Amino acid sequence: MTTIESLQRTSLHALHTELGGRMVSFHGWELPVQFSSIITEHRAVRSAAGLFDVSHMGQVFVEGPGALALLQRVNSNDISRLQDGRGLYSHMLNENGGVVDDVIVSRLAENRYLVVVNAATREGDAAWIRRAAEGFDVAVEDRSEALGMIALQGPLSEKIMEALSTDAVALPRFGAMKLELFGRSAWITRTGYTGEDGFEVICARELATRAWQTLQARGASFGLLPCGLGARDTLRLEAGYLLYGSDIDGEHTPYEAGYGWVVKLKKGEFIGKAALEKQKTEGIRRRLTPLKLLERGVPRSGSEVVFEGEKIGTLASATFSPTLQAGIGVGYLNRPELPAGTPLSVTLHGRAVAAEVVEGPFYKRT
């Protein structure tokens, strides 16, 4: 066990404590799991807005004449489709087609890109990109330690973001912009991990508290709540987003995860392409399958899934869905063909609880 004293703290740590955040350890970081309650925070994001400290996430800047060619090589998605000020979701793959990380790549300008990566994989990702960069005329700079990151999420995000930047409000979904914030360079993207409209603000570490307080002050009258990792997880799972390390890793491919849309086989060469072409021809043997409980109960990561008396997999991520008021989860089932509506069961506390395969995502904003 990692003791809490040895954990890294974000620049918002003092503020979280002041706001009553219940701090937990998460991939080497000390972060709030909740402030008020997971369900209260979840509902605030679905109906109004929520503010998340995501400073543990990493920011890798890729610059130079070879930037596009390098990013094409390490990404499954087609980075050449990006215009200035636009981003996309992508997977970085290993040679076997397994996922090294899931990232958002934004084109800030010609030959200048921002790659936002997961906390747990950050150092590995930067090394992975640098290794692939040999022979390319490009600079790869991991600026994660100097930068803070805040996510403002929810249907009322636009009204609240105005307090920080009126220009950002004009961003389209997956838009990205650089701006001056409190006299320093900052970046705002219209992205998130909740299934709602929202923004992510990347700024100098020292300015993150000021950015947070500005948004919180404006958001108070709109019902904005500070939110922790707990709500972040229930929101993302409802929205069908993957959690790296639980739902995807180096042993699972985007096809198996049900994310074939991030793989653009026609874009040219990229790491992992040959393995994915082979898998596409042969078909997948397991699929990250969404399912919903039909009885009361809370499925958990690791719960067994049983179909016609046979164990066919375990849940990778699972929780109680505040929106559906039911247990939900996703797991790699070795029966990838099972369609929505297929009855199965999840074993909870030694008891078979009725469930069925559903079409993901569990929640789509209207």
Next chain:
Amino acid sequence: MPDPKSSRYMKSHEWAALDGDEVVVGVSDHAQHEITDVVFVDLPKAGRTISQGEAVAVVESVKAAFDIYAPVSGEVVAVNDAVLQNPGLVNSSPHDDGWFFRVKPGNPGELDALMDSEAYEAFLKSEAPAS
């Protein structure tokens, strides 16, 4: 309904209150605060014989599951259907509407041996992390 002041407590935060010749069982306000949003409760069936200290019920939040231990031995004579249907009662009314089950105690001495509310308060203080 049970008065938290006259209830008895376990170190695992269940309360037990004598009501006539039955014992009503639930979890303390402190426990519901620590568990946070209760989204699922599983209770023993009426008619089941339980032993003191046995894990007989489960309470789950969004993040975790918690075992509930029997404060006294005896026969479960009634369970709270309302809390099964609306687990949030554990948070909103832990010592009243959020009760779990009623036991016909087999050994009345067990109840008296549990902590009273003053002892439980002192126990909570001793458990509190130094701040």
